[in-house]
Amino acid sequence: MKTLVTLAILLTSLLLVGGALNAAETNSEKLSIANELPFRILAAQVDTPDGSKIKLTFSNVSDAPVIIDQEAFRKAVPSILVDLGLKDGSDTRVSKLFQKPIAISRHINREQIAKDKARAVTIKPNGKFEIFIPFADILTSTKDKFPGNTIKVKYIVPNLILDGKFNEMLSDDLFGLQLISNNVILK
Amino acid sequence: MTELAFVAASCGYNVTGTTLEEVSSHFHTPYAAEVTTEPTGSGELETTTLPKLTTGECPFQARATVKSYEVSLNQKVELPNWTNRSEAPCAKIQDEWDRFIGCANIHENGHISFNDDFIANDLPGYIARIKALTADGSGKTQQEADDDAEAKLQQKIQEIANEATTKLQEKHDKYDDDTEHGATQGATLNTNIVCTESDPAPTPTPSPTPNPTP
Numbered sequence: 001m002k003t004l005v006t007l008a009i010l011l012t013s014l015l016l017v018g019g020a021l022n023a024a025e026t027n028s029e030k031l032s033i034a035n036e037l038p039f040r041i042l043a044a045q046v047d048t049p050d051g052s053k054i055k056l057t058f059s060n061v062s063d064a065p066v067i068i069d070q071e072a073f074r075k076a077v078p079s080i081l082v083d084l085g086l087k088d089g090s091d092t093r094v095s096k097l098f099q100k101p102i103a104i105s106r107h108i109n110r111e112q113i114a115k116d117k118a119r120a121v122t123i124k125p126n127g128k129f130e131i132f133i134p135f136a137d138i139l140t141s142t143k144d145k146f147p148g149n150t151i152k153v154k155y156i157v158p159n160l161i162l163d164g165k166f167n168e169m170l171s172d173d174l175f176g177l178q179l180i181s182n183n184v185i186l187k
Numbered sequence: 188m189t190e191l192a193f194v195a196a197s198c199g200y201n202v203t204g205t206t207l208e209e210v211s212s213h214f215h216t217p218y219a220a221e222v223t224t225e226p227t228g229s230g231e232l233e234t235t236t237l238p239k240l241t242t243g244e245c246p247f248q249a250r251a252t253v254k255s256y257e258v259s260l261n262q263k264v265e266l267p268n269w270t271n272r273s274e275a276p277c278a279k280i281q282d283e284w285d286r287f288i289g290c291a292n293i294h295e296n297g298h299i300s301f302n303d304d305f306i307a308n309d310l311p312g313y314i315a316r317i318k319a320l321t322a323d324g325s326g327k328t329q330q331e332a333d334d335d336a337e338a339k340l341q342q343k344i345q346e347i348a349n350e351a352t353t354k355l356q357e358k359h360d361k362y363d364d365d366t367e368h369g370a371t372q373g374a375t376l377n378t379n380i381v382c383t384e385s386d387p388a389p390t391p392t393p394s395p396t397p398n399p400t401p
Contacts, residue, residue, distance in 0.1 A: 095232045096232075102349060104356050
């Protein structure tokens with residue numbers, strides 16, 4: 001039960017940070033919330049020679065190394081909100097939502113992943129880890145289907161943390177965390 | 188509106204070799220066969236302006252509701268396909284491969300049956316819960332209040348979606364624990380089999396195509 005409560009508090013806190021980081025572009029004071037947390041994830045759209053991609057950045061703002069599973073970044077799932085505008089003759093805004101919950105597949109435990117040197121990456125305190133995700137089909141088709149509409153995307157990264165020391169968190173909590181990025185407004 | 192859709196696909200991958208040990212070296216790791224289920228949810232939200240408060244830092248108010256929601260499940264079945272089975276040195280090796288693939292199919296079909304059961308019995312309840320959700324937001328402007336309400340509703344939906352996937356994942360994990368990932372059903376390839384001069388010649392027919400029941 002303690003584990004569940006801790007997880008719930010962390011997820012709630014993380015959501016607050018997502019909002020805070022977004023607002024930080026215009027109001028840096030809100031960044032203070034992030035200082036209470038050991039890590040953050042930022043998502044941004046970037047143009048590369050291979051086309052437009054989403055860049056996910058994991059920042060370790062704790063004072064201890066963190067080991068992450070870089071494969072988890074590649075499995076990041078998008079939550080997309082398309083603004084369809086106001087309903088005729090009303091002040092009600094209509095939005096289309098697309099979500100890809102976490103895929104269900106054969107379970108691989110933390111120990112198995114940690115042994116895979118290609119997946120387990122250590123991030124030093126204040127260090128960052130970036131990964132570029134090609135636009136998933138769902139993003140591309142959404143952009144094609146709703147040209148001109150504002151499209152916001154959040155990314156959820158499941159099972160990212162393999163090891164680390166974060167305040168009073170139990171190590172078993174870390175692997176199950178689902179981290180949510182800030183919003184990216186697709187160009 | 189259809190609230191559930193289901194797409195099944197068999198995605199075999201090719202392996203080659205003339206001995207079972209060589210063939211098994213090309214297996215995907217950590218498991219040779221796998222069923223992956225990828226859910227996608229979609230729906231329509233409405234965000235309505237609520238009366239503005241007369242005090243406070245964030246007087247603008249909004250309420251977001253779910254107007255519709257549907258789920259599609261994309262199921263992928265991945266099994267190895269021995270492309271040069273006909274080049275095996277003897278029939279005994281082919282027989283062991285065929286036995287292994289047959290047992291792997293049985294194990295993976297077990298995973299598929301959990302998905303079928305989940306779609307029939309559990310998923311409608313989760314969708315009903317999502318369609319009943321609302322979330323209120325506030326902000327210094329109406330846009331901020333709308334965004335706040337939408338983000339909170341989005342998160343509530345995601346939490347139920349994750350609850351659903353966790354429940355299904357637990358069923359699959361228990362099945363794998365009970366069957367030792369198919370080992371108790373015979374889905375382990377015996378790579379120690381070797382051919383002797385007295386063994387019958389290999390058959391030219393190809394390996395049975397993996398064909399799990401969707």
